[in-house]
Every structure is written in C-alpha cells, then in structure tokens.
Amino acid sequence: MTTLVKHAPGWTIFDNVYMSGGAMFIVTDTPSDWPAIRMMTSTGLRAENTPENIATREPTDRDMRFITMKEAEQLFGNRVWPVKGVSFLVNDPGQFVSHYYHFVAETWMGLWRFYSSLDSDINVYGETKLESPARIIYPHCKENEWRDYSTFNQYFMHAVFPSISLETQLDWEGRAKMTESRGPGTQKAFRYDRVVLSDRSAAFRGELCPGRNQRIVSEAWEPTRKESSKYWWEPVRRSVLRFARVEPKTIDANVLWAKEWDGVSNGDEVPTEKQIEVGKTASRRMPVVITYVVRSGNRRSMIKEDHEALVKSLTNLCDSKRWELNIVHAERLTKDEQIQLAARTTIMLGIHGNGLTHLVWMPLTPLSTVIEIFIPGGFAKDYEWTSRALGMRHYAVWNDTYFTHPKEPGVSLPEGFQGNQIPAHGPSIAQLIEDRIEGRLP
Structure with missing residues (x-):
C-alpha cells in the first residue's frame, strides 16, 4: 500500500509510490x-497565465491515478523493482528550474522545508536525523535545462548533497518505456521507497500561493510551522558554507545568539520588546558588514548618479561607524568568494534581482536585514517573502521612502520596473541602515 506521509498543495511526501509507463500509481483501497x-500533481507543461494553458496543466490518468491493491496485483504482479532511499521529484518545466532564485529559494527551499518538518529536533x-535524498528527478527538464547561466544551481546541489544522483526527462522517459504494457501480464513498475513531490501548478491551486504571496514555497512553509525546527534551514546553509571554505567562526555567527534571542520570526510577527532589546545589544557587540550588490547591464539598474551618491553615503556611514562596506559586482568574484561574503553579511542591499538570492546564506542574527530597491510604485514578493521565511527583516525602498512588513505595498510591476532608471536616495538609505543597526527600528 502507498502511505501518505504529509501533504500541502503542491507538496506531498509518499511512501511506496509506484511508477509505470510514466504515470505515478497510488495503491490504496481508500x-x-x-x-x-x-x-x-499536474501535467508539468510550461506555465502561462491563460485559461487554455491552465487547462492543459490539469492532470490526467497518464500523470497519476489511484488503484486498489487487487488492481496493482493484476497490473504488475511480481514485476516490481524497488527504488531505494529518498527521491526528490520536481514536476516543473525547465522554465522555472533554470533560474537560481526559483531553483534554490523556491523549489529546494520548499523541498527541504517540507521534508525537514519530519525532524523537529x-x-x-544543523544536525539532523533525516536521510539525505538519494536522487533528484526532473521528469520535464532536458539534460541541461536545470542548470542556470551563473552555474550556481549546480554549485548548490552538489555542495549540499554531494552523493545525490540526477535524473532528467530522458531518464524518466526511459523508465516509462521500460515499464509500459506490451500485452497482458507484461506491465512492470518501479516502486519508490519515499518520494517528496513538488509541483508548481498544484501549489497555485492552494490558497496561499496565488492569493497572498505568489511563492509556491509558502504552501510548504506555512502548514509546517508547528512541526519544523526554527533551525530547519541550517543543514543546507552550513553545507554550502563549508563547501565554500567559510571559516567555522563565521558559520557559527548565529550560534552566539541562539540562547539570548528568541526572535527567529515566523515571518509575520512584529518583534517583541525583548527581541528589540537584544537587537540593540547586538549592535554593540556584532561586527557589522554592509554588502551592496550592484547590478550590471541595462536591465533593472539604478540611475548612474544615484548609484554614485549611494556609494558615497554608504562609505561615509561606514567610515564614521567603522563598519565594513562591500560594493559587490558578483561577476568579478568566484562562487566561493560570493558565498564567503554573504556568510559574513549583516545587511544586504541592492535592486530587485537574482543577486539578492545570496541572502539565503546570511547568518540569522538579531540584525540580519535585506534592503531591496524598487522603482517607486513597484514591488515583488520574491526576496521579501524569502527574507521573512528565514527570520530576517526586509525593507522595500522607493527612492527616499521605505516599507516593511506588515505594511509592505501590494505586488506591482509598473512601467520602468525592468528599466535602467531606478532612483535611489543615498542619504535616506544610509539613514535607514544606521537606524536599523542602532536599534531605532525593529
């Protein structure tokens, strides 16, 4: 029999699920x-926001079906081959998988959040009793589609799970062809010990993802609050940091505050008085590292003069406070160097974009903060939701005005959102950083 271990829209953990002819079979009499x-699940086809496309992503019997134990015996008999260990199966098209943010901060963060909720200790x-996944399966991605242009997807996956095997569309189709029926008594099946299934289209059929935050990971994160350790992300974060040769004392920056700070936020709470007081203590005791991620190219970049003024304001602030300032062009650093810097960063800021994905490697301390710059009137939930899910404070900036949860603006992509004339008032941003670190803001 197939066992349902855990489920939320778009995220499901099964034990003893079968695959034959490309379809997944849930063996149950109820x-x-x-x-x-x-x-x-869904058909896994490319997603577009049209009624016609949405209809094509509705699953059929060729994707998943229920069968009874008697039907399973009739279909497969003793022609069943076990696939041992834990399998992560991502039923999404390459459209999303081949992007560093979607790969790490949506799919993998969701997979690990949902799976790690089985270990509340x-x-x-980052110590866990969980078995590492034996394989990751992308049934709808061609061999190279899961890789991103910056190659951070590969870096991440092999750093966190160095023994993991990879199966893509060609492998899945090969398994399907080997098991399909060629007449009575010929159909075979693979039986997977445990599958952690992620499906983007199914997540969008839930309540949280489409209606509140547009993050598929939220469907995995929200319902597992009670079961999950507040350090659920540490096994992943620490694996990547060790691979990048980050010093142990830097990796352990959050350990110094584990007993003092009860403030690993659930992403929705206003900080308590105790958390604010501990934050003020942290500002006196912690080394402060400001990292400004500079976007290159003509897409989504700052007005040149505003960028220069921001650098000047940040430099003056950090010189006066003796804080460390890093002006980062990611393409000029190795991957190890980028991770090493993120692991030391107190406040990360930059224009909305892929470079802010490195926030997932920041230490979780009372001062950990992400400042995201948008064209006035524009806002997206990507990094705002991710910051809060990890327990960090996020500020959205429109030129000289900032917003933070629970008073952040609604999602909007106005004209100029992707342009190269995004304004930023350097002195206001520097003041925001100073107020945050000095404890004048939550």
Whole structure:
C-alpha cells in the first residue's frame, strides 16, 4: 500500500509510490482519504497565465491515478523493482528550474522545508536525523535545462548533497518505456521507497500561493510551522558554507545568539520588546558588514548618479561607524568568494534581482536585514517573502521612502520596473541602515 506521509498543495511526501509507463500509481483501497490528485500533481507543461494553458496543466490518468491493491496485483504482479532511499521529484518545466532564485529559494527551499518538518529536533548546528535524498528527478527538464547561466544551481546541489544522483526527462522517459504494457501480464513498475513531490501548478491551486504571496514555497512553509525546527534551514546553509571554505567562526555567527534571542520570526510577527532589546545589544557587540550588490547591464539598474551618491553615503556611514562596506559586482568574484561574503553579511542591499538570492546564506542574527530597491510604485514578493521565511527583516525602498512588513505595498510591476532608471536616495538609505543597526527600528 502507498502511505501518505504529509501533504500541502503542491507538496506531498509518499511512501511506496509506484511508477509505470510514466504515470505515478497510488495503491490504496481508500482513495477518499487522499487529497485530490490535482492538488498533488499536474501535467508539468510550461506555465502561462491563460485559461487554455491552465487547462492543459490539469492532470490526467497518464500523470497519476489511484488503484486498489487487487488492481496493482493484476497490473504488475511480481514485476516490481524497488527504488531505494529518498527521491526528490520536481514536476516543473525547465522554465522555472533554470533560474537560481526559483531553483534554490523556491523549489529546494520548499523541498527541504517540507521534508525537514519530519525532524523537529534539527539544532542550531544543523544536525539532523533525516536521510539525505538519494536522487533528484526532473521528469520535464532536458539534460541541461536545470542548470542556470551563473552555474550556481549546480554549485548548490552538489555542495549540499554531494552523493545525490540526477535524473532528467530522458531518464524518466526511459523508465516509462521500460515499464509500459506490451500485452497482458507484461506491465512492470518501479516502486519508490519515499518520494517528496513538488509541483508548481498544484501549489497555485492552494490558497496561499496565488492569493497572498505568489511563492509556491509558502504552501510548504506555512502548514509546517508547528512541526519544523526554527533551525530547519541550517543543514543546507552550513553545507554550502563549508563547501565554500567559510571559516567555522563565521558559520557559527548565529550560534552566539541562539540562547539570548528568541526572535527567529515566523515571518509575520512584529518583534517583541525583548527581541528589540537584544537587537540593540547586538549592535554593540556584532561586527557589522554592509554588502551592496550592484547590478550590471541595462536591465533593472539604478540611475548612474544615484548609484554614485549611494556609494558615497554608504562609505561615509561606514567610515564614521567603522563598519565594513562591500560594493559587490558578483561577476568579478568566484562562487566561493560570493558565498564567503554573504556568510559574513549583516545587511544586504541592492535592486530587485537574482543577486539578492545570496541572502539565503546570511547568518540569522538579531540584525540580519535585506534592503531591496524598487522603482517607486513597484514591488515583488520574491526576496521579501524569502527574507521573512528565514527570520530576517526586509525593507522595500522607493527612492527616499521605505516599507516593511506588515505594511509592505501590494505586488506591482509598473512601467520602468525592468528599466535602467531606478532612483535611489543615498542619504535616506544610509539613514535607514544606521537606524536599523542602532536599534531605532525593529
């Protein structure tokens, strides 16, 4: 029998699920006890926001079906081959997988959040009793589609799970062809010990993702609050930092505050008085590292004069406070160097874009902050939601005005959102940073 271990829209953990002819088979005599198939999976086709395309992503029997134990015996008999260990299966098209943010801060963060909720005892050192996944499967991605142009996807996956094997569309189709029926008594099946299934289209059929934050990971994150350790991300973060040769004392920056600070926020709470007081203590005791991620190219960049004024304001602030300032052009650093810097960063700022994904490697301390610059009137939830999910404070900036949760603006992509004339008032941003570190802001 197939066992349902855990489910949320777009995220499901099964034990003993079968695959034959490309379809997944849930063997159960009580299908009414299970979630609707459309809440677990889809056809995995490319996603577009049109009624016609949405209809093509509704699953059919060729994607997943329920069968009874008797039907399974009739279909497969003893022609079943076990696939041992834990399998992460990402049922998304390459459209999303080949982007560093979507790959790490959506898919993998969701996979790990959902899976790690099975171990509520993960500690501040990232120690866990969970079995590492044996394989990652992308049934709808060609061999190179999961790789991003910066090659951080590969870096991440092999740093966190160095023994993991990879299967893509060609491998999945090969398994499907090997198991398909060629007449009575010939159909075979692979039986997977445990599958952690992620499906973007199914996540968008939930309540949180489409209605509140547009983050598929939220469907995995929200319902697992009670089961999850507040250090759930530490096994992943620490693996990447060790791979990047980050010094142990830097990796352990958050350990210094684990006992003093009860403020690993659930992403929605206003900080308590105790958290604010500990934050003020942190500002006196912690080394402060400001990292300004500069976007290159003509897409989504700052007005040249405003960038120069921001650098001047940040330089003056950090010189007067004796704080460390890093003006970063990521393409000029190695991957190890980028991770090493993120691991030491107190406040990361920059224009909305892929470079801010490195916030996932920052230490979780009372001062950890992300400042994201938008064209006035524009706002996207990507890095705002990710920051809060990890327990960090996020500020959205429109030139000389800032917003933070729970009073952030609604999602909007106005004209100029992707342009190269985004304004930023350097003195106001520098003042925001000073107020945050000095404890005048939560």
